[in-house]
Amino acid sequence: MGTPGNKRLVRELADCHQNPPVGLTISVPDESNLYKWHVIVHGPPNTVYAGGNFGIVVNLPRDYPFRAPVVTFATRIYHPNVTNDNLGNICLSILKAENWKPAIKLVSVLEAVRNLLIEPQPDDPLEARIADEYKNDRKEFEKNARSYVAQYAKGPVKWENAEPTPATAASK
Amino acid sequence: MPPPNTPDDVLSDQGDSNTLTFIEPDQPSETETTAAMRTARTTEPQTAPSQRGPVILPLDYQILDYADTVDETLLCPVCRTAFHSPIITSCGHTFCATCINRALEVQPTCPIDRKPINKTIDFHQPPLIIKEQLDRLKVKCPNKGCDQICSREHLEGHYEHRCEYTQVLCPSLRCDKRIARRYLTTECMHHQEPCEYCGESVAEVDLADHYDYVCTGASSRCEWCEAAVVHHRLEKHIQEDCPETEVDCKWFPIGCKVSDKRFKVVEHEQDCPYEIIGRLVRERTEDRKLIDSLVDRINALENQANDRHDRRARRSHRDFLLPPSSMGLNGAADDLESLRSSSSPESYMLARFERLEMRMEDLTKQLQELDAYQSSFVLQQLYPINNQLVELASKVGVLNMHTTWLMNMQRLQQRTGSTVNLSNSNMPSANDSPRQDFGTRPEFPDRQAFPIVNLPLRGLVDEPGSQYFRADDRRSSIGRDMNASRL
Numbered sequence: 207m208g209t210p211g212n213k214r215l216v217r218e219l220a221d222c223h224q225n226p227p228v229g230l231t232i233s234v235p236d237e238s239n240l241y242k243w244h245v246i247v248h249g250p251p252n253t254v255y256a257g258g259n260f261g262i263v264v265n266l267p268r269d270y271p272f273r274a275p276v277v278t279f280a281t282r283i284y285h286p287n288v289t290n291d292n293l294g295n296i297c298l299s300i301l302k303a304e305n306w307k308p309a310i311k312l313v314s315v316l317e318a319v320r321n322l323l324i325e326p327q328p329d330d331p332l333e334a335r336i337a338d339e340y341k342n343d344r345k346e347f348e349k350n351a352r353s354y355v356a357q358y359a360k361g362p363v364k365w366e367n368a369e370p371t372p373a374t375a376a377s378k
Numbered sequence: 379m380p381p382p383n384t385p386d387d388v389l390s391d392q393g394d395s396n397t398l399t400f401i402e403p404d405q406p407s408e409t410e411t412t413a414a415m416r417t418a419r420t421t422e423p424q425t426a427p428s429q430r431g432p433v434i435l436p437l438d439y440q441i442l443d444y445a446d447t448v449d450e451t452l453l454c455p456v457c458r459t460a461f462h463s464p465i466i467t468s469c470g471h472t473f474c475a476t477c478i479n480r481a482l483e484v485q486p487t488c489p490i491d492r493k494p495i496n497k498t499i500d501f502h503q504p505p506l507i508i509k510e511q512l513d514r515l516k517v518k519c520p521n522k523g524c525d526q527i528c529s530r531e532h533l534e535g536h537y538e539h540r541c542e543y544t545q546v547l548c549p550s551l552r553c554d555k556r557i558a559r560r561y562l563t564t565e566c567m568h569h570q571e572p573c574e575y576c577g578e579s580v581a582e583v584d585l586a587d588h589y590d591y592v593c594t595g596a597s598s599r600c601e602w603c604e605a606a607v608v609h610h611r612l613e614k615h616i617q618e619d620c621p622e623t624e625v626d627c628k629w630f631p632i633g634c635k636v637s638d639k640r641f642k643v644v645e646h647e648q649d650c651p652y653e654i655i656g657r658l659v660r661e662r663t664e665d666r667k668l669i670d671s672l673v674d675r676i677n678a679l680e681n682q683a684n685d686r687h688d689r690r691a692r693r694s695h696r697d698f699l700l701p702p703s704s705m706g707l708n709g710a711a712d713d714l715e716s717l718r719s720s721s722s723p724e725s726y727m728l729a730r731f732e733r734l735e736m737r738m739e740d741l742t743k744q745l746q747e748l749d750a751y752q753s754s755f756v757l758q759q760l761y762p763i764n765n766q767l768v769e770l771a772s773k774v775g776v777l778n779m780h781t782t783w784l785m786n787m788q789r790l791q792q793r794t795g796s797t798v799n800l801s802n803s804n805m806p807s808a809n810d811s812p813r814q815d816f817g818t819r820p821e822f823p824d825r826q827a828f829p830i831v832n833l834p835l836r837g838l839v840d841e842p843g844s845q846y847f848r849a850d851d852r853r854s855s856i857g858r859d860m861n862a863s864r865l
Contacts, residue, residue, distance in 0.1 A: 213457065214440075214459075272483075
């Protein structure tokens with residue numbers, strides 16, 4: 207179908223292949239369906255997540271870019287802004303329906319996710335307990351996060367772990 | 379007449395003006411009939427497509443491929459392509475019209491800063507400079523097979539009217555497929571037919587491609603190499619590929635006598651002794667061509683230089699001799715003759731063009747000179763006339779003053795009623811004649827009743843201003859003239 211979003215998607219994908227963003231590996235699992243991306247975020251160095259490979263599933267709505275993409279972690283991660291379960295929902299302000307702007311590129315979204323690993327935002331948490339721990343007991347948080355990385359984020363990403371449920375993923 | 383099994387809706391389709399545009403104007407019914415017949419013969423669905431769409435799909439600006447990278451500032455933030463019919467919002471952001479409209483359907487805010495946007499108030503036309511920049515972008519024709527690159531403002535014309543590869547609606551009313559304009563015939567090319575070689579069912583429009591690249595069937599043996607080759611490619615195979623056909627070494631024109639089967643010749647060509655010579659010869663011919671073209675260029679440049687020199691010489695010559703006349707032209711014609719015989723037609727034309735240009739320049743100059751001469755001549759002629767006019771005006775002024783003076787005198791005399799008048803009253807006719815020369819004299823109520831004092835009028839007429847004005851002073855005389863006329 208010739209929707210503008212589709213063409214923009216093709217363009218964005220081509221851009222990503224030409225200028226691969228730092229710390230991200232982008233792939234499309236099904237060539238016939240550009241609306242689903244698999245992205246691997248490499249744990250940023252000098253963070254507790256360093257050395258881990260975190261799978262991110264990006265589900266794009268049919269009328270992208272007019273509606274926000276749905277981004278979820280396929281790999282479990284110990285993080286104040288990511289649900290500590292198999293859903294891996296992310297709290298990212300630019301992805302909320304009321305904050306989404308069609309001018310935002312998908313790469314920017316992915317970079318924002320990566321940035322979340324560098325700088326967690328405990329003041330806008332999804333996991334209040336982890337946010338609390340991050341604020342008050344950083345050592346314990348780092349220990350837990352590292353153990354999660356060792357347990358879940360080593361080796362190749364297991365995509366089948368998290369089949370996203372867009373309905374819940376969109377809401378905080 | 380349509381055959382009996384033609385469905386009714388085919389006939390009713392004929393009324394659709396949109397679809398009819400494709401049918402040859404002189405034979406619409408025939409095309410329609412054949413289309414209907416074919417539909418009946420082949421197993422296409424019997425229901426006519428209700429919506430066949432426009433004849434040419436509108437140009438999709440979002441799939442365009444630009445020859446150069448487009449500046450980021452000219453990209454729509456929504457579709458990430460160069461703006462198409464851009465609109466600028468009140469918050470100062472620019473979008474394609476379609477993009478902003480779609481974005482507003484979802485959310486009535488600016489896609490960049492999310493300020494509320496009302497289509498009727500907040501849409502503005504962008505500055506012309508943006509449109510011009512967009513118009514100038516070099517873009518590739520989106521049609522497959524066409525390698526045209528043009529500026530974007532001309533693309534639509536190319537796409538809609540000139541491009542041979544634009545997909546247009548199939549001429550058949552039963553078919554909603556499209557076909558490149560260059561393959562367009564009066565018949566539908568989309569019905570599937572089995573390929574005569576491989577039996578695969580192929581649409582007629584794709585047949586050429588199929589033969590060349592896809593078709594696998596009905597091979598025949600090459601008489602030379604025994605290889606199985608698809609039948610219709612056999613000739614090409616023998617000409618270009620077959621290893622068993624006899625060919626000459628590629629250095630045959632230089633003198634290599636080797637002529638053998640292709641695979642041997644190919645082997646031989648790897649180390650043909652003539653190769654070195656052949657390369658040299660080839661290089662030499664290339665050099666020769668280069669030299670020839672350079673010589674031509676040098677000749678042309680020399681001619682140009684000569685022309686310029688001639689022109690300069692002639693120009694300086696003409697500065698002395700005002701009418702340039704035909705001398706320069708004759709010289710030019712001679713030069714041209716020699717040029718025509720000696721050098722390439724290109725440089726000849728160039729020289730000729732320069733001559734004509736030169737001639738035009740000369741003529742312009744002559745015209746200007748003539749113009750200047752003419753105007754100075756007119757001025758010279760006008761000057762004395764002007765002077766005379768001024769003199770005459772001053773004379774009239776003087777006479778006017780005289781008349782007034784005389785009239786005053788008369789009134790004075792009348793009032794005093796002295797006897798001097800009576801002595802002069804018997805000779806009015808003698809005084810009439812000089813007065814009639816000056817037409818501006820005011821009318822007297824009754825000329826006979828006023829006796830006139832004999833004044834030295836004659837002297838005044840003959841020597842204007844000698845007594846009262848120095849006529850040289852033109853300005854004062856004009857002033858006086860005006861005073862006089864007021865009186």
